[in-house]
Amino acid sequence: MFQLGQVLKGAASSYKISEKLYRTVWKAVNQQTEQTVVVKYDANHSHLKNEIDKLRRFQKRTRHIRPLIDEIGMSNEDNVPALVLKWLDDDILNTTKSRQLTRVELKRVSRGILEALKVIHEDGFIHTDVKPMNVLVNYSPSDGEITDIQLADLAAVTHEDSQDAIDGKVLMCLIYGDGFCIFSPDVSVDHEEYTGRILWRHNEFLGPFPLSYMEIAPDHILGFLACIIENTTEYKPFRNITKRELSDEDKAFLLKILKLDPRDRPTVKELLADEWFST
Structure with a gap:
């Protein structure tokens, strides 16, 4: 070109x-x-x-x-x-492959994403997907700390009553670092079991899926959900995650964002007022 x-x-x-x-x-x-x-x-x-x-x-x-x-x-x-x-220096995905974010950076990046989404939502739009590779950053020339955060792509679409907020999986990636995401399946995106394995991992760490989710689930995943729900026992979300991996305050904040039924999730405005940002 x-x-x-x-x-x-x-x-x-x-x-x-x-x-x-x-x-x-x-x-x-x-x-x-x-x-x-x-x-x-x-x-x-x-x-x-x-x-x-x-x-x-x-x-x-x-x-x-x-x-x-x-x-x-x-x-x-x-x-x-x-x-x-x-032009910005780097993206968050690449940054977290080389180092973990400091607590200050983690909350600065999260707030920046939410503030961008809040402006979009106020005009009746949503961002279709937030990914670490689409979150761009600038660094301080003196100590290399992240100073500016911007969404790279604005794939905004009109909505009516959506309550979608920041993708909690992005925040999980930032907390863990190394480009690691606990929800990523061990098969390629074109594998026939890809969707089912993602749903199973969501259920494993956040579940069980509420029956209400069946009301809004697309037809092509209803079979996966029926199998998952049938084979699920009651347990606490993040039950195998230690405090060293995920603090209690981080866990509480993530569980608000990662409600399995999106209708139960807080709005961006509600998340920005959350005590997680003031601690």
């Missing part, structure tokens, strides 16, 4: 491509300010315009959504349409 050294003209500046990061994501340098930026292309121009509209709508209301810096070729046929976004 783009070539190394290629110069792209935006509405505000021009950008020289310096590195290919992913299939449609490039690293570039602002030729006026010499700052590093991200150039993102999407072959579906309606998707690109939708993302621009969402970023414009939300980014001035929170610093935790990655800012749109410029647009390329949206009204100029000389360039392929693309977005220019702020």
Whole structure:
């Protein structure tokens, strides 16, 4: 799509491509300010315009959504349409593979994600999925501590009465570090038992599944759920997790987010007021 050294003209500046990061994501340098930026292309121009509209709508209301810096070729046929976004040092998934977050960082990142989602929810949208690789960070130049947190992608969709909040599995990954997630199954995503094993692990650590969940479960997983519920005995969530792995305060907070019936989960606004952030 783009070539190394290629110069792209935006509405505000021009950008020289310096590195290919992913299939449609490039690293570039602002030729006026010499700052590093991200150039993102999407072959579906309606998707690109939708993302621009969402970023414009939300980014001035929170610093935790990655800012749109410029647009390329949206009204100029000389360039392929693309977005220019702020560059951040790293993502949380990569960070936690090399070290565990400090308690201050853990709560700072969690609050940043929630504050971004709160702004989206206030306008009747939800973020379809929050993943560690989509949480970007900047570091302090002096001690390397995380200073800024932003959601990289804004896959927002309209909703009515959704109570979905931060994905508790992301928080579990941050607490454990090493990119480890207790809910990840030991088979690939295309394996026929993938969904069933995820449900079983959720049941193992958080269960048992309430019967109310059967009311909203998609048809293709009802068979899995029936088998799991039939073979489940009563036990406490996180029963095999020690205090060394998960403190009592972390466990209490996670259990609020990870209710197996999403209708029982607190809203983002309620989570931001939780005592977990004040301790």
